[in-house]
Amino acid sequence: MARVIPSYCGLPAWTSRAFLTTAVLVATSALAADVLDGNALKRLVHQDCGSCHGLSLKGGLGPDLRSKSLDHYDADVLTDVILDGIPGTAMPPWRPLISEEEAEWIARYLLESEAQ
Numbered sequence: 001m002a003r004v005i006p007s008y009c010g011l012p013a014w015t016s017r018a019f020l021t022t023a024v025l026v027a028t029s030a031l032a033a034d035v036l037d038g039n040a041l042k043r044l045v046h047q048d049c050g051s052c053h054g055l056s057l058k059g060g061l062g063p064d065l066r067s068k069s070l071d072h073y074d075a076d077v078l079t080d081v082i083l084d085g086i087p088g089t090a091m092p093p094w095r096p097l098i099s100e101e102e103a104e105w106i107a108r109y110l111l112e113s114e115a116q
């Protein structure tokens, strides 16, 4: 599927600052991971995401979400796709329903093979 993935090549001057922000976010979400309800989020992934992507995430209306099909994403980009959806398609934004930490948890869950 052709999609523009933000390029991390030819990084402009603000990157080191963005990197710091990311590092802080990652550190914060590592703490937040303790309070996220992993079982509830797994249920959301398999039932809600699964209603379009297939209960076993192998694809349906939406594409296959197993980690081998998502290796063109890094966790940050995947988190954004989950939060903002894919405009002009049936992939909805989840920002109104879940927190950024939860979206990031889901992104990491999908990228690890545990979701299969």
Ligand code: HEC
Pocket: 001, 003, 044, 045, 048, 049, 050, 051, 052, 053, 061, 062, 063, 064, 065, 069, 070, 078, 081, 082, 086, 089, 090, 091, 092, 094, 106
């Ligand atoms: C209403 C149906 C629907 C639901 C619910 C849904 N999606 Fe999607 N999703 C889609 C469709 C359709 C696409 C393909 C959009 C396109 O044509 O690019 C998609 C695309 C994606 C992609 C991009 C896949 C790729 O290979 O580029 C990801 C990642 C994704 N969805 C994750 C999720 C997650 C995580 C959830 C649950 C939090 C979810 N989706 C819930 C319909 C849905």
